[in-house]
Amino acid sequence: MVMRMLLIYIILQSKRLLSLLPRLLIGTVAVVIAGALAAGLVSGVRAGDESRVKTRIGVVYDEGDSYARAGVGALRHFDSSRNEAEFIAMDEAQAKAGLIDGSLTAYLYIPGDFFTTMYSDDINPMRFVTLSGSAGLDTRLLTEMAESIVRLMAETQAAEYGAVEYARENFPDSNPYEGYDDLIDRYFAAVLDRDKLYSVEIIGYNGNLSFAGHFFAGITFMLSAFWGIGLSPFFSRRSRELGNMLSVRALPAPLQVAGEATVIFAAHFINAVLVLALGKALLDLAGVTIPDKLNNFAAVAALTALCLSSTEMLIFELVPLPPASLMAHFINTAAQCFTAGCVYPRSFFPEPLRTIGALMPFGAAIDCYGGGSALAVTIWAILLLCLTGGIRLARQRGGVS
Amino acid sequence: MKKLLVWYALFTKRLFRRPVFPILLLCIPLLIGTLALAAQNEGGIRVAVVQEKEFDAVKRLLDSESLIKYELYPSEESAREAVASAKADTAWIFRAGAEAEIQKLATGKHTSGAVTVIEREDTVFLHMAREQLAAALYPDVSFALFSDHIEKQWGADKSTVRGYYALTAYKPIIAFESLDGQKPETSLLLMPVRGMLTLLLALTALASAIYWYADAERGAFSRISGVQGQLLPIFSHFCTLLPAAVVSVAALAFTGGFRGWLTESAQLMALCLALSAFSELMRKICRSPELLGALTPAVLVALLALSPVFTEPQAPKWVLYLVPSFLYLRNAALLVPYAIVLAAVASVIKE
Structure with a gap:
């Protein structure tokens, strides 16, 4: 029943x-x-997918600053960033407008004196500007990656200044820029080869x-x-x-x-x-x-x-x-x-x-x-x-x- | 004004007749508060770090503020186990001979790598995380390269050149801020809260629209006609949304990027208005509670996909500007005109 x-x-x-x-x-x-x-x-x-739509990030910087230019160039061309984001140079007014009208996810502002204050206790930091509560994990990671790349540029700059300074102090009669181009070439090679600093081992996702x-x-x-x-x-x-x-x-x-x-x-x-x-x-x-x-x-x-x-x-x-x-x-x-x-x-x-x-x-x-x-x-x-x-x-x- | 308050009381009274509605509303700030508590113990990509001897690069990583969380493991085996069992997303093993490998890279010789990276699979997130590894190792590479250059170019002893190399301080070089000058939310757990609350309000508005069909069927407000009659359902949705919006403001106060009570309240009111008009338009288009009910999940998922809640929406701008949640998260000033346009469109569609 x-x-x-x-x-x-x-x-x-x-x-x-x-x-x-x-x-x-x-x-x-x-x-x-x-x-x-x-x-x-x-x-x-998955890494290496170039066909996907990219996150658009504005970059406001002094185009006359060779280190900033090199850093932005690196962001645009490095494998780790180029598949994920499009970094577009613009002025701050354009960046703000882009953020408001939704054409940009965020913008990165690199102050003119950023690379010179890098070595002081009074760093004038870059600003990563978003709209409140609207940036996701991908944007945050891209920012941190931008930070890493800027650190590479800053270290490079420190070494180049140091080399010239050494030559000026110890060999005042010589041209301090002797061998400078070779040094720059070596640094850029090191930056491009930075993935050789580690070897990657993939163990698979058994059970996961x-x-x-x-x-x-x-x-x-x-x-x-x-x-x-x-x-x-x-x-x-x-x-x-x-x-x-x-x-x-x-x-x-x-x-x-x-x-x-x-x-x-x-x-x-x-x-x-x-x-x-x-x-x-x-x-x-x-x-x-x-x-x-x-x-x-x-x-x-x-x-x-x-x-x-x-x-x-x-x-x-x-x-x-x-x-x-x-x-x-x-x-x-x-x-x-x-x-x-x-x-x-x-x-x-x-x-x-x-x-x-x-x-x-x-x-x-x-x-x-x-x-x-x-x-x-x-x-x-x-x-x-x-x-x-x-x-x-x-x-x-x-x-x- | 008095009449408006009477209508407001009328529409709200039925919601509060059962205790479950206020209990649910209270759950919202409670949930967000709990998340905020959990967020103090930050989440992010987890890296198991093993150092066979002490390295400056490891110290740099451990001292950094990042979405990548580093945890020291005692041995390579334990780190491998952590990756295999998904307790860690990746492991970075700093070899005892790392300095020699760095020296090799700096002098252009073949290197087998200073660090062994262990991953279950290669993903974009881990690819980006490795840039931080490179950045942490790079000062050592840079100094090695610098001293090698000075030695070769000027014949100097490597040990005497340190003073010429300006060490950069490994401290934060990026300040996060939002366009209104506030510090934005950077916690992985709290970042989507604003977007999710927006979706909850959207669902509440759609539920109110479904509820209105029953009112219309009963002829509850059939004596009210003209413009008032057209606006009444929108006002009803707005009244339903208002209590949820009030608790949303309270919930948002637990998150970073809180814009202040006045701004948050004003923007949420504008969102409520836009969502009321949006749901009324949906109600007029769908014509039956079953169809609107069946389409509600699709609308929610579409709103989720077209708003910057978890990731950036990738759609033409004109599409995004049709989405109320996108407007709230990106350009709240447009919400009121948006609501007016939608209300006008809804009013020309016959019941």
């Missing part, structure tokens, strides 16, 4: 969900296209996701998670009266939750498969390959669906009506996706946050993309669904309003 009621309940809920499905599918395609836009921003995460794999997992998971917001009409239009009636007629609250969770799981599973397949097709179209082997799509989609459906069941049980339900969904999704490492790899975070991120349901689900254990996701799903069932039970018994 109970099983039959449960089956009927699942069919009823499926019909309700199916009435939303065409629109949800439109939403999925739109989400993936929007996501592809986002992915386009990070698809150049590659950077590209990580971004693919992160973005597809995040898209699936945000897609759940579209399910809010399914939850907000549940009939509480029907639930109460069923609970006294052989279908207790926990089984109602199980029935609804089955339907939501199926919706998320279909969606996750669609997102993964579309994502993969778009990557293939763009000629981007993911170097590591992700878990098979069906398993990943099932675990994603299990994690997201159980989380949503609890959220929408606690907060059934919009706009609060959508806000709760967004806050949970944004916070968990961020700490799970959907945006930046989890290794970039401080230790406590890394641990929390790995322990949370979304973190456990992301780890499954690279072959992690499904146990944590399953335990979380059971826990969340039990909690949802408990709340529903208490609510139907009149304990919770």
Whole structure:
């Protein structure tokens, strides 16, 4: 009797969900296209991709200063920066205007006396100017790289001044610039050969996701998670009266939750498969390959669906009506996706946050993309669904309003 | 004014009828505050550093302020293990013979490298991080090259030339600032907060638009017509956004780059206005709560992709200028005219 009621309940809920499905599918395609836009921003995460759109950074400096000129030239041509950013010389007024109208991400201002104050305690520093709260990790790293390159120029300048000074003091009758051109050539050769200072050994990402794999997992998971917001009409239009009636007629609250969770799981599973397949097709179209082997799509989609459906069941049980339900969904999704490492790899975070991120349901689900254990996701799903069932039970018994 | 306040109370009352809405609102500054606390223990690219003997370059790296976090490891094995297990993003092993290798590079001889870099794979981030390694080693290269030149050119003893080489202080040479002169947020954890709050407000506005369909269906405000009738839904969205905007200002106070209460409040009010008009336009275009609900995640993801939240958006300028979150993060002065234009467009679209 109970099983039959449960089956009927699942069919009823499926019909309700199916009435939303065409629109949800439109939403999925739109989400993936929007996501592809986002992915386009990070698809150049592997080194050496010259085709990607570059971050535009203005550089304000005195073009008559040979060291500043050499530094900016180095920024434009060094492998580490040229693939990532376009450094454009301009005056400060143009740079400010570019920042405001969105054509520049930031600008670097090198004061005229920067290279001469470098050796004093009173350095007149370069200024890296952005708009508040709008520069990302890539911009910050580019700045630090610019700082490193300027240090190379400053050291070079120190040596060249020192060589001339030595000759003047110790050989006043000689031309202090004798051999100077040779010195400059040697310095520029050293700057260009600076990568010979180290040897790089790649050990592979055994058991971990590659950077590209990580971004693919992160973005597809995040898209699936945000897609759940579209399910809010399914939850907000549940009939509480029907639930109460069923609970006294052989279908207790926990089984109602199980029935609804089955339907939501199926919706998320279909969606996750669609997102993964579309994502993969778009990557293939763009000629981007993911170097590591992700878990098979069906398993990943099932675990994603299990994690997201159980989380949503609890959220929408606690907060059934919009706009609060959508806000709760967004806050949970944004916070968990961020700490799970959907945006930046989890290794970039401080230790406590890394641990929390790995322990949370979304973190456990992301780890499954690279072959992690499904146990944590399953335990979380059971826990969340039990909690949802408990709340529903208490609510139907009149304990919770 | 009194009438406006009555309408405001009417639209806001229903939100606060259930305790969950204020609880959720309180969660926002709480979450950001927690992130700000976590941010004190900074994150970033993690480098496991091993030195087989003491090096000035390592000291330079450890003393530097950077998004790259250096941690000393006792042995090469432990550093390799840290990289393999993703506890560190890369390991830099400073060999005992590093000085000799630096000398070789300075004198143009073949070198096998002073430092061994161990990575799981080569990425742009690690490529950029290695520039810092080169910069930290370069003073030693530069001095080696300088003394070699003096010796060869002028026959001087290398040990006597140090005084002629002006040592540059290894202290910060770049000051970060925002266009309004404030110190911008530089923490990896807090950098996206402003953008994420903008998206939360966008979602709240869209949720309010979904909610309005039910009001319209019930005919709750059908007696109000004309311009007032056109503006009423926008005002309703604005009222829904206002409490969220107030807590957003409070949350932003936890982050760097806070522009002051007055400026932040004014700019967030302008954003609320723009988002209200934007969501009303979406409501008029979608015509049903199901379609708007289904498109809401796509709109959110598009806003995320087209705004400088995590990375810089790469799209034509005219596209970016259609995005309210982009305008707020980049040029808040345009938000009010943007809202007026969108409200006008929304008003000509029939229900």
